[in-house]
Amino acid sequence: MVGAVTDLPSKREAKQAAIENCRSRGGVECTLTVAYVNQCVVIVASDTRYAATNAENAEVAAEIGMENCEKKKDGECRLYYAGCSRPVRVR
Incomplete structure (x- = not known):
């Protein structure tokens, strides 16, 4: 199973939310694979x-x-997921 989230304010919150998302989809051994900021990520599956x-x-x-x-x-091989983390203006 795979879990993914975007647009959270911290890596800690994103990691926790992604693992919860994975578990809610039936995942048992959910771990963080990649964290990204101001980039895009894809998951390709075979x-x-x-x-x-x-x-x-x-x-x-x-x-x-x-x-x-x-x-x-x-x-x-197929594209399973694509998501981007866009830059956020900080004041």
Whole structure:
């Protein structure tokens, strides 16, 4: 199972919310895989595994993630999740 959240004010809050999201979807051993700020992340899945890739935008992250997945030849690779953390103005 995978859990994901965006737009939370701290890494601690985001980690806790992502793990709770994973558990609410039926996950048992939920752990943090990637945390990102002012970037985008994608999760690419194959028949046997998944991997998270982050980059400056979702298109670049998806391209890198799909290339890495296809190199492993674990079956069909597909984009499972894409999300971005946008910059926030701080006063």
